[in-house]
Amino acid sequence: MELVINARIxxxxxxxxSDFSDEVGPVVFSLKFAPSPAYALVGKLQSVKSHHEQDEVxxxxxxxxxxxxxxxxxxxxxxxGPLTISAEADYQSCTTVDGRCVPGNETLKFGPLTAxxxxxxxxxxxxxAPAAAKPTAVAAPVHxxxxxxxxxxxASDS
Numbered sequence: 001m002e003l004v005i006n007a008r009i010x011x012x013x014x015x016x017x018s019d020f021s022d023e024v025g026p027v028v029f030s031l032k033f034a035p036s037p038a039y040a041l042v043g044k045l046q047s048v049k050s051h052h053e054q055d056e057v058x059x060x061x062x063x064x065x066x067x068x069x070x071x072x073x074x075x076x077x078x079x080x081g082p083l084t085i086s087a088e089a090d091y092q093s094c095t096t097v098d099g100r101c102v103p104g105n106e107t108l109k110f111g112p113l114t115a116x117x118x119x120x121x122x123x124x125x126x127x128x129a130p131a132a133a134k135p136t137a138v139a140a141p142v143h144x145x146x147x148x149x150x151x152x153x154x155a156s157d158s
């Protein structure tokens with residue numbers, strides 16, 4: 001199953017992605033999933049079509065989106081039945097107007113989903129324990145509420 005996070009970013013702002021070094025300076029977009037015996041993360045959080053450039057302020061390569069952004073995380077469902085997945089998103093947005101940056105934190109919920117079929121073995125190749133900070137998925141996309149570029153102004157895609 002693949003979890004999809006869509007971000008709608010306000011005009012003249014950009015949202016930092018997950019595909020650059022956290023040692024550069026801005027907060028790298030991250031998800032910390034709530035542990036559950038019902039699923040396991042598969043691989044790392046993937047930023048989709050982020051823009052990479054050398055940043056003079058942070059003195060290194062950063063990745064970000066303007067207007068819209070998307071992250072994808074694969075999971076392996078380990079138990080059939082209803083499933084709700086929670087994750088804490090940490091991120092940072094900056095404006096191109098005056099260079100001001102603001103951190104953000106949101107709780108994302110995926111579901112309730114219904115998993116059918118036989119449960120996958122818990123020791124699946126490439127599976128990562130749910131307590132890991134980076135998530136993954138394997139089937140149909142599930143959309144979470146988007147992250148807004150300006151904290152306190154979350155956008156909603158229902």
